[in-house]
Amino acid sequence: MSTAVAAVLLVAIATYAVFGGADFGAGFWDLTAGGPERGAAPRHLVERSIGPVWEANHVWLIFIFVVTWSAFPVVFQSITLTMFVPLAIAAFGIVLRGASFAFRKTVVTVRVRRVFGGLFALSSVLVPFCFGAIAGGIASGRVPAGGKAGDPVGSWLNPTSLVTGGLAVVLAAYLAAVYLVREARKAGDRILTDYFRRRAVVSAVVAAMVAAIGFVVLSTSAPHVFGRLITWALPPVVLSVLSGFGALVLLVRGAARGARVLAVVAVACIIFSWGVAQWPYLLPESVTVSAAAAPTGTLITLLVAVGLAVLIVLPGFVLLYVLDQRRLLPEEGAEDAADRIVDTEAG
Template identity: 75%
Template sequence: MSTTIAVVLLVALATYAVFGGADFGAGFWDLVAGGHHRGAEPRAVIERSIGPVWEANHVWLIFVFVVTWSAFPAAYQSIMLTLFVPLTLAALGIVLRGASFAFRKGVVSLRYRRIFGGAFAASSVIVPFCMGAIAGGIASGHVPSGGEAGDPVDSWLNPASLVTGVLAVAVAAYLAAVYLVWDARHFREFALAEYFRRRAVGSAIVAAVVAVAGLFVLNSEAPHVFDGLMSRALPAVILSVLCGFGALVLLMRYAARGARVLAVLAVAGIIVSWGIAQWPYLLPDSLTVSAAAAPHGTLVTLLVAVGLAVLIVVPGFVLLYVLDQRALLPEEGAEDAGDRPITSGG
């Protein structure tokens, strides 16, 4: 039963990486789009792309926390006690990001639009970095078991955490750029599609370089995970690499639809590979999945709740994404104040 719940948790993490990660990556491209005039068109595509779905995507993160807390309380306790700094930064970043994204559309002053836009973009980089750093800290064994608190600094500012944090930012930027290529073409904005296509190719190369560098770091900092990647998780690693390479080829051949599917599989493959490589540990070398599991009755109840969620909630998500892709959803919130003349004063 604990294995089944662990698989559910891994699938939820991969889903959040694919959907929520793309939202954070869109914020990265917002950050580097340039000044008000030069970056206006790319930012308009970004806002139109993530506006209807960005709040819904974080449901997957809440699901991950609830499942971990309910099914593996011992691991949850150790992770929270040790990694409370990056977890707090990520939580604050998510709140700041959402508030800034909403407020930027409602202010007229260029000064305040820049402030809110900067907060949105900066937090879109901080959050995935913290998430990646948390994964690196867990994988490298910096989180002790038994409900004890590890070092609050070294647990997430170590070589493994730093490289996985940078990889998370790069992968999120890559995935967002691939999505934005499709969205720009869908609205027949071909110049912007080319703009994001170039950035998708560039970020794919950066992500690949960081991933290769990360293997060397994991070899020394997280040997259990590295050995798992080179053995039991190797098929998933190879599949992820092939999908990533295929997406890159399709992007260079201007095949946006196929590139999007392969990019999703490549990113999901990274998460699945990590989960398989770390097996059977939740906290490598100290706490296994079976040892961390809650009582059998709790796991059964949780599994029933997950099944009901699949039947009730998932169809709503599917409908939301279908309507969004077909541009059948109304603009989010009130009229964008940015559509009116912008004054230079406060």
């Protein structure tokens, strides 16, 4: 029973990575788009692409916290007590990102709009870094067992966490760039299509380099995880490499139709390989999945709730994404205040 719940949790983490991660990555490209004039077109595409769905994607994060807290309470306690600093930064970043994304459409002056835009973009980079750093701290055994607090600084500011945090930021940027290539192509904008295609290629190469560095770091800081990565977790690792290479080839050749699917598979397989590499531990070499699990009755109830969520909530998500892809949803937020001013002056 605990194995089934752990599998559900891993799938939820992968889902949040490929959907929510792409939203954060879009903020990275917003940050690096350039000045107000040069970056206007990329930023408009980013805003139009993530607007209808960015709030919905955080449901996966809430689901992850609820499942971990309900099914593995002692591990949840250990992680939150040890990682309260990056968790607090991530929570603040999510709130700041959402507020900035909404408010920058309602202000008129360029200076204030740039402030909100900068806060949106910076928090979009900070949040995935914190989540990646937490994963690195867990994988390298820096979260103590028994619901005890570990080092609040060294647990997430260490070589493993820095590499995994950086990898999370790069992967989010990579996914966003691949998605935005598709969005620009659907809009018939060849300039933006090439713009994001080049960035997708560069971020794919950077992600491969950071992942290779991560392997070297894990070999010394997390020998258990590294050992299983090159044995039991090798199939998802190989599938990730092949999918990432296939997406890269399609992007380089300008045939991006299948690149999005391959990019999603590549990133999801990285998450799955991490889960397999840690198995059977939730906290490597200290707490196993079965030892940390809540009573059987709790696990059964949780799985029933998950099943009901799949039947009730998942169709709504599918409908949301289908409507968004078909451009049948209104743009997120209020009408742009600056556009109203311009229209009034023109009239």
